[in-house]
Amino acid sequence: MARKSFDLIVFDWDGTLMDSTATIVRCIQSAAKDLGLPIPDRKVASHVIGLGLSEAIRMAMPGLESHVYPRVVERYRHHYLAQDEDLILFVGVREMLADLSQQGYFLAVATGKSRVGLNRALHSSNLLSVFDATRCADETFSKPHPAMLHELTRELGQDLKRTVMIGDTTHDLQMAINAGAAAIAVDYGAHPASELIALHPIFTASSVIALHTWLNDNA
Template sequence: MRRPDDALRLVIFDVDGTLIDSQNFIVAAMDRAFAQVGRPAPAREQTLGIVGLSLPEAMMVLIPDASPDTVDGLVHHYKESFVELRRQTGGEAHAPFYPGARDAIERLDADGWLLSIATGKARRGLDHMLDSHDLRRFFVGTQTADDAPSKPHPGMVLNCLAATGVDPRRAVMVGDTEYDIAMARAAGARAVGVAWGYHARERLAMAGAEVIVDDFAALDGTLHAMLETA
C-alpha cells in the first residue's frame, strides 16, 4: 500500500443516480427479471431504493423471503435483460447526465483532484458507460460490484484509497444513496450527498452525509470547504 500523501485530494463518484440518470433502464430490467420468475414486479420506488447494492443483496431486499434459487434466477434474468435493453436502446450511452455532471468532472480534474468511481454496476456496464461518454481518461481508478463486496461495505472506498495513497480524511465520496454515504463513513472517508438521485435527503442525512448539495455547481466549493476542516 502506498503511504498516504497529505497533498493529494480524491473525489470518489457513484454513477447511477449521481452522474447519470439510468432509472428507466434499471426499472425496465427489473420488471423483466421478475416476470421471468413469475413474480409481480416491485413498485418503481422500491426498485430505485435498492440502486447501489450489488444484485444479490438488492434482490434479497426486494424479496426478503426469497429462496437462494429465486435470488440467483432474478440476478441472472436482470443481467440478461439489461444487456438486451442495452443492445436495443444503447443503454448507458443514451442515459442522460445530470445537469452539470460532466462539467464538474472536467473542472475537478483540471483543479488537481484525483477522481475515482465506486459503483454497484457490473464491470461490463461501467466500461460501457465510460467508453460511450469518453470519460475513462478522467478517472485514476474504478471499483465495481465485481471488485469488492456490496455497498455499504467499505471495500470499494478502501481500494480507491490504497490505489491512490490518499489519506481518507482527504477523500470524499459523492453519492445519491445511503449506501454510498455509509460506505464512505465506514472507510473513514468524507461523504457528500446529492439531492437529485434515488434516495431522499433525510436518508442521506441519517446515513451521515456531511453536506447535501442541490446541484453540481455547488460541489467544488463544498469539497474545498470540507478539506479545510480535515
C-alpha cells in the first residue's frame, strides 16, 4: 500500500527521543562553574542544544578567549559522561520506533551528539539495530546546515520531498527547511513551543504518544 506522505523519518536524539535536556543544561552550567566562568542561565543553555558541542559551548558562553573553550568542552564531557548511561528514553519512544520499523519506514537519526556519544546512547538504550542510518555533528556540518539530511537521503536512496525531520529545537526545523524536507516539532524538549511554531512545522506534538498517533494517521 502506498504511503501517505513519507518514506524516511529522521529523528533528533536529545530532547526528542531521550529525556536529556535538563541534564545537558546542568552539564553546561557545571562546566562553567568548574572554571570560574559566568554560568549561562537555563534559557541560554537550552537554546544551544542540538548544535555540535564546540559550537554550542561558544554560543552559550560568547566572548571567552579561544583557548578557554576546549577546557569548557572537556569539563562538559566530564560531567555528561558521568551520567549519560543513566538517561532514559521518553515514555513511548521504544514502542513508536518498533511500530514504525515494522511498518517499513526507513528510520534515521540526525544529532548534535558526537559519534562516540550517539553510539553510547544507542547501546545503552538498546536501539543500535533500529535505525537504518545516523549522522552526528562531528561527521559533517552542524545543524541547521542541511548536510545531515542530504547525506542521510543519499545513503538510503530516499527523496527529500518524502522525508520528515522530527526535533525539539529550531535548529532541527531550520535544517529541514534548508534541506527541502518536511518538519515536525515536539514541544517537550529544549525550545519553547512558540519558537517552534514560528517555523511552521506540519505538526507540533506535545508528547511521544501524540507524535506516534499523528505519524500512524498521516505519515
